[in-house]
Amino acid sequence: MDDDVQLLDTTLRDGEQAPGVSLSPEQKAEIASLLDEAGVSVIEAGSACTGPGERRTMDRVTDLDLDATVTSFTRGVQHDIDLALDVDVDGVHIVVPSSDRHVEDKVGTTKEGVLESTAELVEYATDHDLWVEVIGEDGSRADLDFLEEIMVAGMDAGADRFAFADTVGHTSPEHAYEAVSRLSQHGPVSTHTHDDLGLAVTNALASIAAGADLVHATVNGIGERAGNVALEEVAIALWHNYDVETVDTEQLYRLSSLVADATGIVLPPNKAVSGDNAFAHESGIHTDGMLKDERMYEPYAPEAVGRERRLVLGKHAGRAGVEAALAEHDVTVEDDDLAEIVAKVKEIGERGRRVTDTDLLAITEDVTGRDRERNVELLDLTAASGNGTPAASVRLRVGDDERTASGTGSGPVDAAMKAVREALRNVEFRLDEYHVDAITGGTDAVVTVDVTLRVGDRTASVAASDADITQASVEAIVDGLDRLLPADDPTGVPADD
Ligand SMILES: [Zn+2]
Known part of the structure; x- marks a missing residue:
């Protein structure tokens, strides 16, 4: 695996295209700053062609003077590149159609027309000192020979790289591998994967194995339909399994929380890296194991992503977990009492409720008969x-x-x-x-x-x-x-x- 892999974050562009999401200029600036602090290499700040409001927001991001390369999405028309130049971005993603469906039915052009305009647009952008990535839209459903031709046309005209785009989340890891292997012969390749089949991370990793060195991702995987590949998942998988460091992983939870708050898209509790339960242990056997060895039931420590481990009491609670939870509040109890407390904790848990600290302490006072004045x-x-x-x-x-x-x-x-x-x-x-x-x-x-x-x-x-x-x-x-x-x-x- 190439250990020079970097991340491109498109939360502010592809992520914001998720239904019902609209970020304020302040929120975009805050997210961009934290992405930069975490060490993300490229930040796609928006689409300058969207309108004056979007351009004002993008101005806010370019004014931050970040270390990251800040870019704009542009359609395959020169006017879009001009608008991107107006907001002073460092680079552009020029999107051109690549599948027959997009070439003929959506854009209404021919393959020759696509190759010609790709070369012209890339030359125009590079003449204006922009970093340029050409994206072959719907690339995973395109004829691979033609996709290669687009890349070659772009690279010959001076583009910095080409992106393999699984625009509709359709591809398999095998196809992603084959496509990126072929494209990589012509220069640097990025990969842009969507999660419609639940394969976004897998396809990103397959692309990297085939030679891609820049992964397009969004925080929390937000994006159109089933979303994009989640930045935190790619980053942690590369770090944990391949020893590849793309970003400061300790910032990942902060990033996730910031984007969840800003977008109002709540994370499922079982979400990798950032879900509420990602480092929570309830089962008695697991809790007991965790108390003996913290690595017993975790692939990596929660601190690696800026979090803390949580032992949760519920219907699977056991003596060790309850004892440990009481110790957090400086409470010790006799063995007989402990058994009774565990039974009562399980009873609440069986009713489908999470047992909180105050529940546990109230049960304990009840069982031990230790009366307490409220403070x-x-x-x-x-x-x-x-x-x-x-x-x-x-x-x-x-x-x-x-x-x-x-x-x-x-x-x-x-x-x-x-x-x-x-x-x-x-x-x-x-x-x-x-x-x-x-x-x-x-x-x-x-x-x-x-x-x-x-x-x-x-x-x-x-x-x-x-x-x-x-x-x-x-x-x-x-x-x-x-x-x-x-x-x-x-x-x-x-x-x-
Ligand atoms: Zn996309």
């Missing part, structure tokens, strides 16, 4: 939204104090969070996770809010359910703080204050 308690919450600015106020008992505070925000939940922060202004806490699920489908649905709260280096997971999302959110946060703040000084006010 923090929600006494009252009011929230209002509508025509005015959303506002909320809370009344909390914190230790022996009673505190009232109010806040405003982008919505009632945000306003209530600000009120809680104001009431506890001496306490630094962070939301590592905030997740809402509707349990039923109607407007009267009960929602469950799952949060993971952090104070210093301690975390607590909590869930709360209510028909009112603001109420459930505040209850979950107050319950988490109740567990995390020190019992002797929950207000967080220094003793000498």
Whole structure:
């Protein structure tokens, strides 16, 4: 395998073509900056021909002065190249038709016409000092002889490289290998794969094995239909199996989270690298194994992609996992009690619920009969939204104090969070996770809010359910703080204050 493989990210162009996705200029600039920081070699910032709004956004990206080569997608017309020059990109991807379907039915030209215009456009772009990649659109369904002819025409005219495009996600690894092997005889080849058959990573790796040295990918694999090949999956597969370093893998989870937030496309929990469960272990046997040897049930450590391992309690929980979870909260129990706690944890898990830290601690107190005074308690919450600015106020008992505070925000939940922060202004806490699920489908649905709260280096997971999302959110946060703040000084006010 060529260890000089590099990544081209097209989240901002092909990724943004996913249904329902539209990124703001600020979001595009933020994503581009993080891609650059991670070491992605080429960033396709958009299509300059889309319109003035897109060009303003692309300007924002080119103004960042990134190390990466910043490019624009262009159709096979000179005007598109002019528009790309206007936004000051370093290079262009000139897309020309290559399959009969695209040559004749879509563009309405002939093969000779494609070869001629490819050469002309490449010359025009290189004359203007642009880095040029020619993409043969629908290349995986094109006649291979003709695909080679397009590449040769482009390279002879001065192009830097040619991309093998599996535009509709149709190809097999064997065909990708054959096509790229033949194309590679004429110069550097990129590969552009889609996931319609679930083969995007496989086809990218087959292309690399055949000589491709630049992989087009999108963060989280977002893109049209089933999406593009996921950047994080290619990067981790190359690193783990072939010792090929393309990017700083420790940035991968940050990138995934940023793109998921910006696009609103939530990742499935079992998604490789970035899914919620990618480094979570629930089964008793697995948890026990993980506690003995962290590599027992993982191909690579979560830290390699900027994450942490999670041991989850549920219906498969065992003694070792429960004991370890209790130890995180400095709780030890007798053997008999442990057996009873494990049984109760499994009971909740069997009802299909995730067992949170607060569930576990409440069960433990119940079983051991250790009574506990709450440190923090929600006494009252009011929230209002509508025509005015959303506002909320809370009344909390914190230790022996009673505190009232109010806040405003982008919505009632945000306003209530600000009120809680104001009431506890001496306490630094962070939301590592905030997740809402509707349990039923109607407007009267009960929602469950799952949060993971952090104070210093301690975390607590909590869930709360209510028909009112603001109420459930505040209850979950107050319950988490109740567990995390020190019992002797929950207000967080220094003793000498
Ligand atoms: Zn594509």
